[in-house]
Amino acid sequence: MKVLRYFAVALDSIRANKLRSSLTMLGIIIGVAAVLTTMGIGSGAAASITEQIESQGTNLLSVSPTGGSSTLTMGDAEALSDRSLHPALLTVVPEYTASATLTNGSSESQTQVVGVLPAYAPVRNLEAAAGRFFSEEETEANLRVVVLGGTVAADLFAVAAEALNQQVRINGEPFQVVGVLKESGSAGFGGPDSRAFVPIGVAQGRLFNAPRYRGDYTITAMSIQADGTRMEEAERQTELTLRLRHRLGPNDDNDFSIFNQASLLELAGEVTATLTVFLGSIGAISLLVGGIGIMNIMLVSVTERTREIGLRKAVGAHDRDILLQFLIESLVLATIGGLIGMGISFGLAFAVGRIPNFPFSVIIEPQALLMALGVSSASGFIFGIYPAMRATRLDPIEALRFE
Amino acid sequence: MSDYSSENGGPAPVIEIRDLTKTYLMGQTEVHALRGVSLTICEGEYVAIVGASGSGKSTLMNMIGLLDRSTSGSYRIRGEEVSRLSRNRMADLRNREIGFVFQSFNLLARTSARRQVQLPLFYAGVSERQSARRAVEALQRVGLGDRVDHRPDELSGGQQQRVAIARALVNNPSLLLADEPTGALDSRTGEELLALFDDLHRQGMTLVVVTHDDHVAHRAERIVTLRDGVILSDEPVRERASSTPIANRANALAAGDGQPV
Numbered sequence: 153m154k155v156l157r158y159f160a161v162a163l164d165s166i167r168a169n170k171l172r173s174s175l176t177m178l179g180i181i182i183g184v185a186a187v188l189t190t191m192g193i194g195s196g197a198a199a200s201i202t203e204q205i206e207s208q209g210t211n212l213l214s215v216s217p218t219g220g221s222s223t224l225t226m227g228d229a230e231a232l233s234d235r236s237l238h239p240a241l242l243t244v245v246p247e248y249t250a251s252a253t254l255t256n257g258s259s260e261s262q263t264q265v266v267g268v269l270p271a272y273a274p275v276r277n278l279e280a281a282a283g284r285f286f287s288e289e290e291t292e293a294n295l296r297v298v299v300l301g302g303t304v305a306a307d308l309f310a311v312a313a314e315a316l317n318q319q320v321r322i323n324g325e326p327f328q329v330v331g332v333l334k335e336s337g338s339a340g341f342g343g344p345d346s347r348a349f350v351p352i353g354v355a356q357g358r359l360f361n362a363p364r365y366r367g368d369y370t371i372t373a374m375s376i377q378a379d380g381t382r383m384e385e386a387e388r389q390t391e392l393t394l395r396l397r398h399r400l401g402p403n404d405d406n407d408f409s410i411f412n413q414a415s416l417l418e419l420a421g422e423v424t425a426t427l428t429v430f431l432g433s434i435g436a437i438s439l440l441v442g443g444i445g446i447m448n449i450m451l452v453s454v455t456e457r458t459r460e461i462g463l464r465k466a467v468g469a470h471d472r473d474i475l476l477q478f479l480i481e482s483l484v485l486a487t488i489g490g491l492i493g494m495g496i497s498f499g500l501a502f503a504v505g506r507i508p509n510f511p512f513s514v515i516i517e518p519q520a521l522l523m524a525l526g527v528s529s530a531s532g533f534i535f536g537i538y539p540a541m542r543a544t545r546l547d548p549i550e551a552l553r554f555e
Numbered sequence: 556m557s558d559y560s561s562e563n564g565g566p567a568p569v570i571e572i573r574d575l576t577k578t579y580l581m582g583q584t585e586v587h588a589l590r591g592v593s594l595t596i597c598e599g600e601y602v603a604i605v606g607a608s609g610s611g612k613s614t615l616m617n618m619i620g621l622l623d624r625s626t627s628g629s630y631r632i633r634g635e636e637v638s639r640l641s642r643n644r645m646a647d648l649r650n651r652e653i654g655f656v657f658q659s660f661n662l663l664a665r666t667s668a669r670r671q672v673q674l675p676l677f678y679a680g681v682s683e684r685q686s687a688r689r690a691v692e693a694l695q696r697v698g699l700g701d702r703v704d705h706r707p708d709e710l711s712g713g714q715q716q717r718v719a720i721a722r723a724l725v726n727n728p729s730l731l732l733a734d735e736p737t738g739a740l741d742s743r744t745g746e747e748l749l750a751l752f753d754d755l756h757r758q759g760m761t762l763v764v765v766t767h768d769d770h771v772a773h774r775a776e777r778i779v780t781l782r783d784g785v786i787l788s789d790e791p792v793r794e795r796a797s798s799t800p801i802a803n804r805a806n807a808l809a810a811g812d813g814q815p816v
Contacts, residue, residue: 157677168665463661466622467722468650468678470643549622552657 177489179442184493187435192514194428200512211380225368240386267355283331302335443531450539462551478540486532575628590784603772606781654723658735713744
């Protein structure tokens with residue numbers, strides 16, 4: 153009951169000394185705002201990376217050749233498509249990728265052209281913004297049709313949607329545009345936005361004249377959609393078949409590598425967690441500095457208020473009363489500072505959200521809020537102990553005489 | 556004989572000091588601030604303690620005010636021996652038995668008069684509502700009923716000292732202990748303050764004023780003079796600077812105290 157009334161005393165004192173109080177809180181305010189904003193940036197980046205990886209499907213295996221020349225062939229892809237031997241693999245899509253020049257009149261674009269099968273679109277979660285992906289028939293017939301990534305379409309045509317049914321030239325060969333893909337937003341390398349897709353036979357044949365291995369067209373990669381619950385099995389089955397087909401002995405290294413989206417996700421998770429801890433600890437250091445700031449100003453405040461303390465003792469305050477008064481005052485200051493810091497970090501998160509084209513949003517997690525508030529209150533309490541003890545130890549006679 | 560009841564039915568003693576000594580250690584040398592002081596102050600008395608600086612009057616005031624402990628001797632306040640009490644118990648007695656008035660007022664900055672006066676009641680554990688009511692009453696008693704929400708910077712020096720007096724009175728102490736109460740006031744305001752002390756004295760309050768100012772001392776009815784840590788003289792004031800009922804003085808004298816040691 154009496155302890156509650158110390159909060160009223162503390163609030164009175166804070167109100168009566170606004171400048172000193174705000175200076176005391178400043179360190180905590182900055183510390184909490186820094187912790188929450190940096191951790192929010194970490195969480196936002198993590199969420200954005202996870203989302204990008206997941207948008208490509210977490211049940212995806214990517215097989216690519218290692219070493220000098222590709223030994224992965226169309227035959228490998230066909231063999232892996234046998235579901236009776238590979239029950240964990242759902243769809244296998246071979247890819248043949250090469251760089252080419254796309255032109256539309258005077259517009260030109262240096263682009264990765266990917267030869268694939270129509271099944272590539274569902275496996276990679278590709279959606280058409282206009283038109284469609286090319287069909288089985290077009291693939292069988294090796295028709296010169298192309299599906300453009302959003303960025304490529306925008307490069308070649310003033311308005312991306314106008315590309316549909318137009319002709320573009322790939323390394324001089326005319327192709328009909330049958331579809332334009334939705335922009336995935338995952339700019340940068342490997343995203344579908346900056347690529348063009350053609351039937352794989354066309355790419356391997358007249359367009360790029362792909363090298364052959366044991367009489368079979370080579371491919372540059374394979375995308376395998378696997379049963380999401382049996383990813384390890386899928387990886388093992390793929391590896392086993394490819395080793396057998398490539399006639400690798402027990403001591404030979406794989407001449408291919410299998411890449412798992414789930415493990416990429418895991419890796420990204422670890423990276424962002426490390427990033428968050430790193431940013432958070434920078435913020436925590438500023439909170440510590442803020443706590444020391446509280447201690448400094450509380451010590452000054454104790455000296456400045458020596459006469460007040462003497463008076464309080466003269467009119468009957470026990471040592472414990474003085475201890476609690478100063479302890480609660482620094483606790484209240486730090487907590488108010490923490491709340492203001494939270495407000496500022498929300499303001500910053502909102503402001504960042506308004507920046508156009510900023511790659512991710514700042515996400516302030518509830519547990520980060522609780523932690524920041526807890527840490528700031530605790531630092532107010534811990535760093536308040538020493539000044540409060542100094543106040544308690546003052547001799548009332550000396551304190552009253554103090555000028 | 557009981558030390559704290561009067562044989563002849565006069566006022567009961569509030570303070571009984573016997574052979575009190577206080578020795579400080581300043582570096583290697585011992586300083587004997589009090590060398591055996593005996594003093595009894597009864598209910599309703601108005602006593603001035605005078606003496607040059609270094610005479611021990613401040614030390615004696617700290618003893619009476621329970622702000623410091625004696626080296627030897629006995630000090631009873633309302634019959635309770637206080638020489639060996641714990642810090643907390645001393646704080647409780649300061650809270651309950653003694654009202655302090657300081658030369659420099661010692662008010663809290665930027666705090667309303669009512670809040671200042673509530674302070675002793677806060678430490679006494681009085682509920683907020685009751686303490687607010689009693690604080691306003693105490694302010695009315697010193698003539699500041701219309702200033703309860705004013706802060707120190709909105710009050711004159713005399714008014715600030717009245718707030719301090721209200722604070723000293725609010726917990727109904729046995730003793731009002733004033734240390735150079737007029738020291739920071741101009742003469743006219745000082746006069747008003749002394750008139751207030753006269754009023755309190757008439758109402759039966761026990762007053763002890765520590766001062767080096769003869770004029771202030773002669774407003775009391777008894778002057779205790781200290782020199783070199785002993786009481787040099789302790790005598791009633793023959794011609795008081797202001798008229799107060801003779802009866803009080805007579806009562807005090809009849810109690811058998813006020814004799815030189």
